[in-house]
Amino acid sequence: xxxxxxxxxxxGVGKTTVSSAxxxxxxxxxxxxxxxxTDPAHSTxxxxxxxxxxxxxxxxxxxxxxxxELDPEEEVxxxxxxxxxxxxxxxxxxxxxxxxxxxxxxxxxxxxxxxALFDRFVDVMRDSDEYDRVVFDTSPTGGTLRLLSLPEFLxxxxxxxxxxxxxxxxxxERAAIGGREPRRMRExxxxxxxxxxxxxxxxxxxxxxxxxxxxxxxxxxxxLSIRETRRAIGSLDDATLDVRGLVxxxxxxxxxxxxxxxxxxxxxxxxxxxxxxxxxxxxEFDKPVVAEIATRIAEVKxxxxxxxxxxxxVEVRAEPxx
Amino acid sequence: xxxxxxxxxxxxxxxxxxxxxxHGMISHPAYEKIENEAEDIEDAFMLACFPDAFGIxxxxxxxxxxLLPYLEDEFEAWERRMWDRGSLLERKGQQYHF
Numbered sequence: 001x002x003x004x005x006x007x008x009x010x011x012g013v014g015k016t017t018v019s020s021a022x023x024x025x026x027x028x029x030x031x032x033x034x035x036x037x038t039d040p041a042h043s044t045x046x047x048x049x050x051x052x053x054x055x056x057x058x059x060x061x062x063x064x065x066x067x068x069e070l071d072p073e074e075e076v077x078x079x080x081x082x083x084x085x086x087x088x089x090x091x092x093x094x095x096x097x098x099x100x101x102x103x104x105x106x107x108x109x110x111x112x113x114x115x116a117l118f119d120r121f122v123d124v125m126r127d128s129d130e131y132d133r134v135v136f137d138t139s140p141t142g143g144t145l146r147l148l149s150l151p152e153f154l155x156x157x158x159x160x161x162x163x164x165x166x167x168x169x170x171x172x173e174r175a176a177i178g179g180r181e182p183r184r185m186r187e188x189x190x191x192x193x194x195x196x197x198x199x200x201x202x203x204x205x206x207x208x209x210x211x212x213x214x215x216x217x218x219x220x221x222x223x224l225s226i227r228e229t230r231r232a233i234g235s236l237d238d239a240t241l242d243v244r245g246l247v248x249x250x251x252x253x254x255x256x257x258x259x260x261x262x263x264x265x266x267x268x269x270x271x272x273x274x275x276x277x278x279x280x281x282x283x284e285f286d287k288p289v290v291a292e293i294a295t296r297i298a299e300v301k302x303x304x305x306x307x308x309x310x311x312x313x314v315e316v317r318a319e320p321x322x
Numbered sequence: 323x324x325x326x327x328x329x330x331x332x333x334x335x336x337x338x339x340x341x342x343x344x345h346g347m348i349s350h351p352a353y354e355k356i357e358n359e360a361e362d363i364e365d366a367f368m369l370a371c372f373p374d375a376f377g378i379x380x381x382x383x384x385x386x387x388x389l390l391p392y393l394e395d396e397f398e399a400w401e402r403r404m405w406d407r408g409s410l411l412e413r414k415g416q417q418y419h420f
Contacts, residue, residue: 076384079384083387083388083390083391086391087390087391089391090391090392090394091391091394092394095394095397095398098397098398098401099390099391099394099397102372102374102375102387102390102397103387103390105374105375105383106372106374106383106384106386106387107384107387109374109379109380109381109383109384110379110381111379111380111381111382111383111384112384114381115381115382115384115385116384154382154385157382158385160370161367161370161371161386164363164366164367164370165367167363168360168361168363168364168367169360171356171357171359171360171363172357172360174356175353175354175356175357175360176353183357183360190392191389191392191393194388194389194392195389198385198388
C-alpha cells in the first residue's frame with residue numbers, strides 16, 4: 001500500500017469509522033501511523049474517546065498510532081493574520097484600508113475553506129517523514145476529493161500568472177532607456193518569488209497525490225450513496241488518481257432462518273435489496289469491493305473498532321518505491 | 323564676442339534642440355509605448371488576481387491575497403486606470419501620437 005491513504009465518500013457513510021479502523025490495523029501491524037481527520041465535526045475524538053487538535057498526538061492504548069484534526073477555520077484566520085502582519089510592514093498607512101478590504105474579501109470567498117484545507121493537506125504530507133503511513137479521513141463538505149484533483153489546474157494557473165508578471169516586468173525594464181530607473185525589476189521581485197513558491201507547492205502536491213497516494217471510497221448500500229460514489233470515481237479517475245477500491249459499510253445483518261416475526265421479515269427484505277445493490281457495485285464498477293462491514297448496534301469504538309478493522313481487506317504492507 | 327564664441331554658442335543651442343527633438347520624436351514615445359504596454363499586461367495580471375474586486379468570485383483569491391502586501395503601488399495605479407479608462411480603444415489610441 002502507498003504511504004498516503006485517503007478515505008472519501010458521501011456524508012454519514014462511516015468514513016471516520018473505516019479510516020480509524022484501517023489506521024488501527026496499520027498500527028497493529030507495526031507501522032508508525034498517523035490518522036488525519038478533516039471533518040469539521042471531528043468524530044475521530046469520539047471514536048478514540050480522546051480530544052485531538054491540530055498537532056499529532058499519540059492515541060492512548062495503541063502504540064504507534066497518532067491522530068490529528070485539521071480545522072480549516074483556524075487555518076483561514078491564521079492565513080489572514082499572516083497577510084495583515086506583512087501588510088502593516090509593507091504598505092503605507094494611506095493604502096492599508098483599501099488593501100485590507102480586498103484581503104478580508106478574499107478570505108470570505110467560497111473557496112477559502114477549501115484552499116486552507118488543501119494547504120494543510122500538503123503541509124501534513126510534506127512533514128510526514130516520521131510516519132510510515134498517513135490515513136486521511138476526508139470531509140464530505142465542499143467535495144474534498146474534488147479539491148484533491150485540482151493541483152494540476154492550480155499549478156497551471158500559477159504558471160500563467162507568473163508568465164504575465166514576468167512579461168510586464170521585462171517590459172518595464174526595457175522601457176528604462178538611457179539609464180532611467182525601471183519602475184519594476186526582475187531581481188528580487190517579491191511577487192514573482194511568492195508565485196514561484198506557490199507553483200512549486202502545487203507541483204509537489206500533484207506529484208505526491210499521483211505517485212504516493214491511494215484512494216478508497218466508502219459506500220452504503222443505498223441508491224444515493226452509490227450514485228455519489230460513481231461521480232467521485234469519475235472525477236478521481238479523470239485526475240489520474242489511484243482509486244484502489246470500495247468499502248461497503250452499514251450492511252444489514254441477516255436474521256436466523258427460524259425467526260419469522262415482523263422484524264425478521266423486514267430485515268430479510270432489506271438484505272435482499274442490499275444484495276442487489278452489492279451486485280451492482282461488483283458488476284458495474286471497475287473497482288474491487290475490498291470490505292463488507294455489517295451495521296453494529298453500538299457505536300464503533302474500542303474493541304469493536306478492532307473487529308471492524310479485521311473486516312477491511314486492504315493491504316497494509318508498504319509498497320516498494322517505484 | 324568673437325566669431326569662435328558665437329559659433330560655439332550656436333552649436334550649443336543647436337545641440338540642445340536636436341537632443342530635445344530626438345527625445346520628443348524618438349525616445350520618449352518609445353519608452354512611453356513600452357511602458358503603456360507593460361501597464362496593460364499588468365492590468366491583465368491584476369484582473370486575473372483579483373476578479374472579486376469586480377464581484378466575480380474567484381476560487382484562488384485566497385492565494386492571490388498573499389501578493390497584496392507587495393502590490394501596493396500596482397493596486398492603486400490599477401484601480402485608477404480602471405476608473406479612468408473609458409474604453410479599450412481610448413487606452414490603445416493614447417499610445418499613438420497624432
